[in-house]
Amino acid sequence: MANYIKKCPECGGINLILNKEKGEIICKDCGLVIEEKMIDFGQEWREFDHDQADKMRRTGAPMTYTKFDRGLGTDIGQKGDLYKLEGKGRNKYFRLRKWQYRVSTAIERNLKLALAELRRVSSYLKLPKSVEEEAARIYTLAVQRGLVRGRSMESVVAGALYAACRRHEVPRTLDELSEASGIDKKEIGRTYRFVTRELGIRILPSNPVDYIPRFASALKLSPDTQSKAVEILEMAQKSELTSGRGPTGIAAASLYVAALINNEKKTQREVADIAGVTEVTIRNRYKELLKKLNLKDQIKKKEIAA
DNA sequence: AAGACGAAAGTGGTTGA
DNA sequence: TCAACAACTTTCGTCTT
Secondary structure (H helix, E strand, C coil), X not given: CCCCCCCCCCCCCCCEEEECCCCEEEECCCCCEEECCCCCCCCCCCCCCHHHHHHHCCCCCCCCCCCCCCCCCCCCCCHHHHHCCCHHHHHXXXXXXXXXXXXXXXXXXXXXXXXXXXXXXXXXXXXXXXXXXXXXXXXXXXXHCCCCCCCCHHHHHHHHHHXXXXXXXXXXXXXXXXXXXXXXXXXXXXXXXXXXXXXXXXXXXXXXXXXXXXXXXXXXXXXXXXXXXXXXXXXXXXXXXXXXXXXXXXXXXXXXXXXXXXXXXXXXXXXXXXXXXXXXXXXXXXXXXXXXXXXXXXXXXXXXXX
């Protein structure tokens, strides 16, 4: 797995960090995110249950859910799968099979359109291929279960993408999804919750740390500040300042404080815009951070030194 | 003049009876 | 199903640099 890029185009630094899971290469010297869309070296699928496992584990040519006819139309309820199912799963499959027989052409048409849309949004957001795959799979499952009925195709696509991002710890905010897909934020949230609940997809609360590199890069903060922010974030988590709070707000506040400490001051407004929260939220988090951790000292010291 | 701060009122979502 | 509730936003006035 070679690193194709040897030097940072921004600063010429050679200190490049490869983040496999997020599909990112980050320059350690200037913090520039060089490549976000690179191939993912890890396992790019998740297995919900054993028949999924059989389908997804593979030797030989890869199959992909981003192609509309994969997993649909031709092979639901084929012999091999049925033997491995029992009870509820078996019934479900019989049901699906009958259902699918009737409307398979409609589903195919739907999928073809939806996956085109999915690819469009995904590339707009520069999401790793692995996330796109996951989203495609979620969407496929959703269609098979008839969850799209009564909802716009686009919103389900957006919801699936959002869920896929979360599962792969490459979180995008609802705002970003909304901008990319042109769907109302609330609508995405709604379908996202609905789909994940119906499909029994368990999503961990997103970790604020995952937002840091992207925000830091967008704010052109030094890698030093970036790691400082992560440090602060970890301290905050230990002090249980993070539970129940919006992860983006916490990430933003940590960055803001880190920037202060490192004399790279950004205004609250700037940070707030990038993170998609308001200044007020940053202030509140910021206040809590100062109070619970003794960061005050660190900032004071800097002021005196300066 | 711009940024930081905080109070007050409003919004959408979750929770628990 | 409804009301209480927490988190977050919007708006606005005041203080600081």
